[in-house]
Amino acid sequence: MLTKKQHELLAFIQKRIEETGVSPSFDEMKDALDLKSKSGIHRLITALEERGFIRRLAHRARALEVLRTIEEVSARPVRADRPVARGFAPNVIPGNFPFRGEPPVAAPPPGEGPESVELPLYGRIAAGTPIEALRDPSTAVAVPAAMLAAGEHYALEVSGDSMVDAGILDGDTVIIRQCDTAENGSIVVALVDDQEATLKRLRRKGHSIALEPANPAYETRIFGPDRVKVQGKLVGLLRQY
Numbered sequence: 175m176l177t178k179k180q181h182e183l184l185a186f187i188q189k190r191i192e193e194t195g196v197s198p199s200f201d202e203m204k205d206a207l208d209l210k211s212k213s214g215i216h217r218l219i220t221a222l223e224e225r226g227f228i229r230r231l232a233h234r235a236r237a238l239e240v241l242r243t244i245e246e247v248s249a250r251p252v253r254a255d256r257p258v259a260r261g262f263a264p265n266v267i268p269g270n271f272p273f274r275g276e277p278p279v280a281a282p283p284p285g286e287g288p289e290s291v292e293l294p295l296y297g298r299i300a301a302g303t304p305i306e307a308l309r310d311p312s313t314a315v316a317v318p319a320a321m322l323a324a325g326e327h328y329a330l331e332v333s334g335d336s337m338v339d340a341g342i343l344d345g346d347t348v349i350i351r352q353c354d355t356a357e358n359g360s361i362v363v364a365l366v367d368d369q370e371a372t373l374k375r376l377r378r379k380g381h382s383i384a385l386e387p388a389n390p391a392y393e394t395r396i397f398g399p400d401r402v403k404v405q406g407k408l409v410g411l412l413r414q415y
Contacts (some may be wrong), residue, residue: 197238299330321410326352340388349410363405
């Protein structure tokens with residue numbers, strides 16, 4: 175059984191493909207369903223794909239194929255809308271590094287959703303000297319759903335060795351929960367001067383903020399509070415051998 179919005183989206187996609195031979199864009203789907211952002215469309219598309227109604231065509235941007243038509247669905251959906259595992263949310267903190275591609279992904283509610291969730295991989299984050307603010311995601315990474323708590327999440331590939339004593343190695347993939355505050359001593363993604371993003375332990379010292387490495391070969395960097403913005407908090411790590 176589909177939710178009302180899933181039903182409406184499937185009908186719109188099917189009609190557009192029948193009329194033009196091309197699936198609608200996310201902006202067209204957003205406008206057709208009267209949604210405020212494309213994050214809701216991402217959720218609905220994923221839900222329809224997981225239920226076997228549509229399929230994303232590889233190597234073709236935003237191309238969709240209808241596998242089960244709207245005629246196969248009850249004309250009166252009875253389930254209420256609820257979040258889907260790979261949901262997206264638009265609440266990017268103003269002034270933070272630009273998420274120009276896929277937004278972060280919402281964790282599924284406990285007991286709901288698949289065993290794994292795909293998160294956007296935003297690129298490499300320096301665990302050493304800070305690098306230029308993060309770029310568009312080039313791929314996605316599957317993460318065990320149990321690793322994620324409430325909130326929006328994204329993944330980063332670690333570059334550098336300044337956090338080795340915290341068990342974070344060059345080439346690791348870290349899972350970040352998006353937030354703009356963190357407890358003293360947390361490992362965070364920090365944006366320095368709105369330009370450089372780095373993975374460090376956060377320490378507050380009076381009116382200053384220290385970004386502390388976990389490698390004695392690197393120095394702790396101290397900034398004024400207006401120069402550092404927290405982009406997210408480390409919640410997990412993936413490593414390939």
